[in-house]
Amino acid sequence: MYLNRALHVEVVLSLLFASILFVGCSEKKSPNLDGKKLLKQKCSRCHNLDIPPKTFADEKAPPMMAVSFHILGFINAATPADKLPNAIEFVTDFVQNPSISKSFCDKESLKTYGLMPSLKGKVSEDEIRAIARYVFTHYTKDNLLAKMKKIQQIREMPKGRLLAGQNGCLSCHAKNFKKVGPSFKQISNAKSTKEIKNSIKNGSKGKWKESNNIPMPAFKKLPNKDIEILAKWIKKN
Ligand code: HEC
Numbered sequence: 001m002y003l004n005r006a007l008h009v010e011v012v013l014s015l016l017f018a019s020i021l022f023v024g025c026s027e028k029k030s031p032n033l034d035g036k037k038l039l040k041q042k043c044s045r046c047h048n049l050d051i052p053p054k055t056f057a058d059e060k061a062p063p064m065m066a067v068s069f070h071i072l073g074f075i076n077a078a079t080p081a082d083k084l085p086n087a088i089e090f091v092t093d094f095v096q097n098p099s100i101s102k103s104f105c106d107k108e109s110l111k112t113y114g115l116m117p118s119l120k121g122k123v124s125e126d127e128i129r130a131i132a133r134y135v136f137t138h139y140t141k142d143n144l145l146a147k148m149k150k151i152q153q154i155r156e157m158p159k160g161r162l163l164a165g166q167n168g169c170l171s172c173h174a175k176n177f178k179k180v181g182p183s184f185k186q187i188s189n190a191k192s193t194k195e196i197k198n199s200i201k202n203g204s205k206g207k208w209k210e211s212n213n214i215p216m217p218a219f220k221k222l223p224n225k226d227i228e229i230l231a232k233w234i235k236k237n
């Protein structure tokens with residue numbers, strides 16, 4: 001009876017072990033590790049992590065976006081499905097044993113940056129895999145395009161809308177419906193530009209019944225030219 005149970009446990013364990021090994025062949029997973037956080041901790045001192053990347057005259061390493069594009073562009077893979085696991089294994093090896101011949105950086109860049117120092121012992125293999133998995137799924141063409149689109153939208157935004165966002169006005173006001181404060185449409189219909197400017201600078205309380213005496217804070221430090229732009233923008237609603 002006991003023997004039987006022991007045998008049973010052993011069989012189950014060995015099956016489990018075999019399946020883990022089998023999974024390990026296609027891609028070694030490292031769950032529970034936060035690749036994004038680790039990337040920041042272990043790599044951001046040299047690699048810029050922004051999308052789109054910021055580049056500096058005295059940067060220490062290529063931006064992570066460039067690293068991701070290099071490797072995904074050049075890595076050997078028998079099938080498209082092999083690309084990601086191969087890229088992750090490349091990074092796992094490179095971070096521990098960097099060499100000029102392995103690097104996908106062009107010769108000129110390698111000369112300016114110098115070879116990456118090995119991080120062996122400073123970051124574990126599981127951590128590198130989690131970082132690499134995050135890098136290759138985050139620094140993608142789709143994410144770059146989405147980010148560029150957002151930047152373009154902000155560029156095209158009216159200055160008043162931009163200032164309203166930057167100064168927290170939109171947490172209490174919306175264009176067409178009451179939030180904490182009245183909508184910009186209501187305000188525009190009821191108030192002159194001069195009154196609006198005055199209220200932004202000095203705050204307001206008790207003028208709008210539906211706001212139940214909640215005060216609007218004074219924005220004393222906001223430059224007059226920004227108040228002017230905000231007031232004109234509100235009047236256009
Ligand atoms: C002390 C600075 C430094 C740190 C920290 C650092 N790197 Fe690098 N890395 C470099 C430099 C310099 C290069 C460019 C030269 C080269 O390819 O070796 C580079 C290149 C690379 C490349 C090869 C890029 C290519 O296009 O072939 C990979 C992959 C890479 N780094 C990953 C990482 C990861 C992941 C981390 C964090 C775990 C990290 N690096 C941390 C300096 C650093």
Ligand code: HEC
Nearest residue numbers: 167168169172180181196199204205206207208211214216
């Ligand atoms: C914490 C919430 C809050 C924030 C932040 C806020 N408001 Fe208000 N706002 C209110 C409330 C509440 C009222 C209604 C006050 C009243 O009844 O007099 C109001 C009223 C106003 C009015 C109408 C005042 C009047 O004279 O009738 C204007 C204009 C206005 N806000 C603009 C802004 C702008 C521009 C910003 C950002 C720079 C801003 N608000 C930020 C809550 C807020």
